[in-house]
Amino acid sequence: MRCTYCLGLNIQKLIDYAEVEFSGWYVPKVSFYQHHPSIHELEKSADGGCDLCALMIHAFKTSKTDDHRYYASEDSDLLSAIKDWTETSSIRISIQASHIYTATPLEGTLMLDLLQISAGEYKETSSDPDESYLQEPPTVFLQLLTPLDLSLKLGRYDIGRFKTDIDLGSESNVLIAKDWIETCSNHHQGCPSPDPTSFPTRVVDVGTSDDAKCRLLIPEPGFISRYLALSHCWGGPIENVLVKKTLAEFQVCIDWDDLEANFQDAVTITRSLGLRYLWIDCLCIVQDDFDDWAAESKKMADIYRNAFVTISAMSSPVSSHGIFQTPIEVENGPPPAVDICLSGDNRTTVSVAAFSQGDKSKAEDLRLLYMYSPICLRGWCLQEAVLSPRILHYGVSQIYWKCCRGFQSADGALPGNLFPENEFYPALSSVLYSDLARDGDSSTIAPLNKRMLMDEFYELVNQYTKRKLSYWKDKLPAFSGLAQKMHTAIGGIYLAGIWSKDIRRGLCWQKEMSWARHASTYQAPSWSWASTNDLVNFTNPDSFADNENLTLVGSDVELVNENNPYGAVSSGYIIVRGLTMALWRTLGTISQTELELTTDLGAAMWDEPMFEGDSLGITMRHVCEVVDEETGDQSFFVEGVEAEYRDMLEATVTGLEDIEAKGYTVLLVSKANPSEEDQREGGYCIILEKETEEDVYRRVGFLSLSPYPLTRFEGWKTETLKII
Template identity: 35%
Template sequence: MAQKCRFCAGLTISHLIELAKEEFTGHTFPDNAYYQHHACFADLEQSAEDGCGLCQLILDCFKGAEREDYEWPRTWAGAEADNDWSMYSAAKEMDMSDVKIAIDASQTFGADPLELVSVFDTILVQVGMSQDAPADPDDEDVWSDRFPTLRLTLSRPACGELRIDGFQVGRVQVDQGVASQYSRDTARAWLEECRSSHPDCLSNGLPELPTRVVDVGTGSNPQTPRVLYTNRGLRANYIALSHCWGGGIAHPLTTKSLEQFRTALPYDDLPASFRDAISISRELGIRYLWIDSLCIIQDSKEDWENESMTMAAVYGNSTLTISAIAASGSNVGILVPGPPPPIPTPSSLRVYPGADALEEVRVERQDLEEENLSLLFMRGPLSVRGWTLQESILSPRHLFYGVRQIYWKCPSHYRSADGTCARFNAPQTSYDNISRVLYAERFRHQISNDLADRESLLLEYYDLVEEYSNRNLTFASDKLPAFSGLAHRLHSLLGGEYLAGLWSSDVKRGLLWFTDRRFCRHVKDYRSPSWSWAATDDAILFNARVASYLPSSAEMKLSDYRVVPRSGGELFGEIESGYLVVEGLMLRLFRSMQVHGALVGDDSDAGNVFWDAPDRGDVPDDSGYKNIIQVTDGTSAYLLSLSLPLPRREAELQIDRTAISEDLYFLFLVHADDNDTQDDSVSSAKCIVIRPVANGIENTFERVGRATIFELSSGWRAPWENRVLTLL
C-alpha cells in the first residue's frame, strides 16, 4: 500500500458521503460539509515530497492544469500576462490556501440535489475560497481569492459492485477499451436483459428479414460471410450497422460482384468497420447482419430506390443496431485499441475507516474533455451525417461504440460500460413521443391518437427537421430519401398527406421555416418545391413551440396540392415536381439594398423578414434578416424591407429609391391569431414572401422568404388583396 500522510489516511469515501448527506449540490463545492485537508498549499507540497501518493497526485494535477482548462477568476495577478500560468502557480500565490475535499457525481447537472445522484465518481479539491462562495463582483480582493475546483475521478475494477447507502461508489474501470472481454460480456448482458426483462422492450415476435443480409454464421459455428437473399416473410433476429462511409467503400455489392458475394464475401479485404461488425454479431450470437453497401446493389439506381424506401423497416425491425458513433470512416474500425494509461500516475483512497478496512478505489485526474454518450451525440462523426439521424431514431436498440467504452440505448434505458450514463452524460434530445409511437408496433406499447398526442408528435417532428437540416449529405439529391424512413413511419400518426417534408394537416406551420441570421439559398438542381425546407442545404428553424396556430379568420386556406415522385417511386423519396394551391391575403413588399442606422419610430417599425437568398445588390457578408418598415409617401403608404443594423442613431430615415429592387415581391399571410380581440385587429401576422415565377405562368409564385408583421390594427385588411394562387 502506498504511503499516505495523516490527512489522506483519515480520508474515506464513506465519510465524504456522510458529509454529502449534510450538504450537496451538483458540481458545487460545499460551503460547510467538506473534509479539511492540509492547512496550506505549501503543506500539501511538502507531504507529496515526503512520499504521500494522494498528495503527489493532487500536486501533479495542479501542475498540469493550465488556466484554459478551468474557469479562471477575472483578476488574478499575472494570469493574463503569463501564458504558462497553471493552477499550481496560482495556488502558491494565494494568501489563504488551505486544502479542502468533497465528493461529487459527474453524471449530474449543476445544482442537482442529492436525490438525483446514482454514482459518486468525482473528488473535488478546493484551495482557499470556494469557487461558488458568494462574492461581490465589485470587490476585487474577493474575486482574486476565488479558485477553480480541481476534479479527480474515482473508479473501481469491473468485478462486483461497491455501494454505500444505496449509492454506487466509483465508475467501472474501462481501461482496456471497447474490444476487451469486459466490453463483450457487457454487451451480451445488456442485450439479454433488454430482451428478457424490460417491460417496454418485450417484442411481439421475430422481425422480418430485409431483402438481403450478410450471413455471418454463429459464434459456435462461424463461416465465411456471404450475402443471403431472403424469402419474403422469413423471420429471424438480425443486426443493422449504422456507420460513416468516410469516402468510397472497398468491395461494395454491385451487379458484377453479386453472384460472387452470394458465395463468399472477400472478408480480409472488407473495411475494418465491416469486419468488426461481423465479429460483434458473432459474439452476440446473432447470425444475420445488414450493412448498406453490402446489401444494396450500389450501381443499380432501381435497387437503391427500392431499398431506400425500406429503411424504416430495416432499422425499425432490427434486433439491435451497432452504431460506430466515433468512427469517421468505414476503414477506421469499431473495435479500436483502448485508451492510453492515465497520466499522472493514479493513487487510491480507502472506502471505509479502520485498520482492517483495506478496500480502496482508484483516484486519477479527470479529463475535462472525456468521452461520454452526450458528447458523442453532439459532436461524434456519426452525428453529423444526414442518413444516420433516421437510423438513430428508428432503431429501438442501439449498441454504441465509442473510443473509450461502449454505450447502450433502448426504450427503457441509457447505459455506459463505466456505469455513469445518466442525466448529464446521457443525450438530452431523445424525441420520446416519436420513439414511443414508432416502437408501438414492435413492442407491447399502448398509445393513443388524441389531438394532444398528435400535437406533441408534430412539435418533435419540427425539432427533428431542424436537427436534420444541420447534418451533411454526400449527395444533395438524398435530402428527402435520407429522411424518408421517418416520414413513412410517421405518416399514419400525423394525418394528412406528406408533401415534400410538410404535412397537409399542418401546412401553415410547415411553410414558416426560416434561417436565423443567415441566408438559406435554394439548391440549383430541382429537389423540391420552393416552399419545402428540402429546397435548401442550409440549417433552418421553425420556432414551432413558440407560435400559436389556433383557427383564425386571417389565415391561409389550402385548396389543392400535388407532389409527383421521381421515377414512379414513393412520395417519401425523390420527387419530380409539386405544387400547392392556396387562398389568402397578399400585399406588395418592396425590397431595398439600403443600409441605414437611423432610429425608426414605433409607428414605422412594422416587422422583419428572413430572405431565403441574397438579392443582386446584397453585400457578401450580409445576412437574410432585414427590418420591415412602413413608409408614407404623400397620401400612400407601403412596406419596405431594408437593413437597420445596431447601434442606431438619432437621424431622419432617408429612403434611397435607387436601392429598391425591380423584382416583384409580396407578403402572403399564412396565419394571424385574431381570437383574443373584439375588433378587427390582430396581434401579429406570420407570412411567407413570394414572387412570380420566372416562366411567366399567370398567378404562379415561388417562396423566397419568411416574414412577421408585428401588429395589425383595426382596418388592416383594406390594402391586402385576397387571392387564390399556386405555389411551386
C-alpha cells in the same frame, strides 16, 4: 508514504460534509475537508511519495488554463498558474456526482463518483458591490471507481462508477452487452418485441463460428430470423461494395481481407452476441443499380425497425477506421489509481483515479457523443437511430445502450447529465412499434397522440438539418424512412418534406443561423425546408390563430422515382389562397421617428443575403408600414436599415449605391392569437419573389409580424398564388 491529510480522508467523512452543504457542481464555501494549506505543500507531499497527493497534482497539471478563463494565459497549465498566485491556495476536498445537473441538491443525488479538489477560496470579482460576484476557486476532479463485479453503497448512495475495459471487444464488454439485450428482450414491458415482422432482401451471413466465411444471403420468401443492422459513417468511397458484377461472387464468399475495418468489427460483434445475420447497407444494396437502390432505400425504415439490435459505430469517422478503438494515450499519463477507505471504521476501499485524458472536460460520455461524434453529424444516421428499437453504441472508451426504457453505459452511470436529452419520441414510437407489441399486447405501446407526433416530426427536421450529407441530393431520401412511417398516422399528402394536413406550420420554417441559402442544385421546391442545407426551425403552433388564414388549393410533386413517394423530387408546386401585401427590400435608412413608430411591426428573416458581404443585422433592419393617407389602409411594407448600420456597411462594402430596392410579396400563412396583455393580432408570413410567369412565385424568406392592429389586415389583398 501517504501524508497525514490523506490518511485522515474517507468517503463517509466527505458525505458528512456534503450533508451540511452541497450544490451540484459548485465548490462548498464552508463545509469541506481541509487538506494541505497550499498548492506548494501539496506538491511537496506528492514529491515525497504520497500517492493520493500525486494524483491531485497530476489533475491540476493536466488541466489547461484555457479551461479556466480567469487565469493567466501565459501559464502552460493550471498548476503553474496557481503556484504563481499571491493569494491563498489551500487545498479543500469535497465529493460530487457526475450524473446531476448544476445546483442539484444532495436530495437529488443517487451516486457519488467524483472527488472535487479546489485550491483557494471564493473571492469577490470587484470592489463595487453592485457589480461584484463571488468567483469559485480553481477546481479539478478525480474519479471514484469500482470493479465491474463490485457495487459499493454508503447509506442510500452508490459510491463510484465501474472501471470499464478499454478493449471494446473484450469478453467483459460482450457480457455487458448480452445482459442489456437479455434484460430488454425478456423483461422490458415498454419495449417492442425482439422478434421481427419482416426480413431484409439480403443480409450478410457471418456463420456460426469465428473462422466461418462470410457470404451474402438472399433468403427464400417468408424467411424470418433475428438479425443485426449496422449504422455507420461511410466517410468517403468504399472500395469493396455490392455491385452487379460481385452479386454472384458475394453469395459464395465475401473475403475477410476485403471487408473494411468497421465491417470486420461488426461481424465480430454479431458472432460474439450469438447472432448469424448482419445487414450493412453497402454490402446488401446493389450500389450501381439505381432501381435496386431506390427499392431498398424505401425499405430502410423497416430494416432498422425490425433489427434485433442496431450496432452504432458511433466514434468511427470512416469505414476503414474500425469500431473497436483504443483511447489515445496522453503524454506523461496519469499515476496509477489508489485506494481510500469508505469509512474510518472498516477496510472496504474504493479506487481514486485520474481521468485517462487528463482533465475531466475531455472525458467521454454519451451526451457529448450524441452532440459531436461522427455518426451523430451525418444525415442518414438520424433515421437509423430513431427507427431502431435497440442500439448498442460503441464510443472510444466504453459501450452504451439505448432502448425505449432509456440509456445505459458500461460504467454504470445514472440518468441525467451524462446522457442526452430529448432523444426519445413516444408518439413516433407508438406508430413504429404498434405491430411489434410484446406477445400481441398493444397495451405495452403508448396510445397515439397526433399533436405530439407532429411536434416530434418538426423537432426531427430541426435535428436533421444540423447534420451533413455526402451527397445533398439525398436530402429527402435520407429522411424518407421517418416520413414513411409517420404518413399513415398523419394522413393527407406528403409534399417534399411538409404535410398537406399541416400546411401552415410546414411553410413556417425559418433560418436558425445567419442564412438558409437555397441549394444551387435542385433538391426541393423553395417552400420546403429541404431546399436549403442550412439549419432551420419551425414556429410554435400554439400561437397560431384557430381560423384558417391560408388555404391549400392544389399541389403537385414530381418524384425522381415513382416507387418512393418520400424520396428525391425533380420539381413541385403548391397553389394557395391567402392574404398578401407588397414588401420592398431596401438599404434606405429609417429615421428615429419612423423607428419609434414601427419597431414592433416585425422582422424579415431572409433566406439569402441581399448582396455579397451582407451581414445578418436583424437588430438594425426593420419592417415599416406605408399607409394610404385617404383610406388609412396599409399600402405596403418597406424594410430599411438604421443609419448606423448603413454607415457600417459603407465602410466595409463597396458598390452599395448600385443596389436597388426590390419588390416582393408577403403571404400571410397564419394570424397569431392575441394575448391577454395585447388584443391585437400578429402574424406569420412567407416572403415570395415573383417568377417571370404570371402569378408564379418562389419563397425567399419568412416574416414574423409582431402584435398588429386587427383593422390593418383589411388593407391586405386576397390572392391565389402558385409557389414553386
